[in-house]
Amino acid sequence: MQNYPNPFNGTTIIPVNVHQNTKSNVVHEIEIRNILGRIVRRIALYHLIVGLNKVEWDGKDSFGNSIVSGIYFYSLTGAGDKSIKMLYLK
Numbered sequence: 001m002q003n004y005p006n007p008f009n010g011t012t013i014i015p016v017n018v019h020q021n022t023k024s025n026v027v028h029e030i031e032i033r034n035i036l037g038r039i040v041r042r043i044a045l046y047h048l049i050v051g052l053n054k055v056e057w058d059g060k061d062s063f064g065n066s067i068v069s070g071i072y073f074y075s076l077t078g079a080g081d082k083s084i085k086m087l088y089l090k
Helices: none
Strands: 012-018 029-035 039-045 049-055 070-076 083-089
Touching: 012 029, 012 070, 029 049
Parallel strands: none
Antiparallel strands: 012 049, 029 039, 029 070, 070 083
């Protein structure tokens, strides 16, 4: 599902639709990549419920630095090769 708002500045919501309950261990992870395909951030998802879950991303990389304006892609592990494009504008 598409993040919103898109384009975004600061934070964005990434909707994650889950078809079965998860256990206490990490079952899913969101990978956010830049236009060159490099991983900018991984977000581990715990205790997801069946249905629509909303994950907020603060527009920061794995080191806590704000990202630069540009096109980014996110994908959910286990969801195949599907990546969704989002645009960050400062």
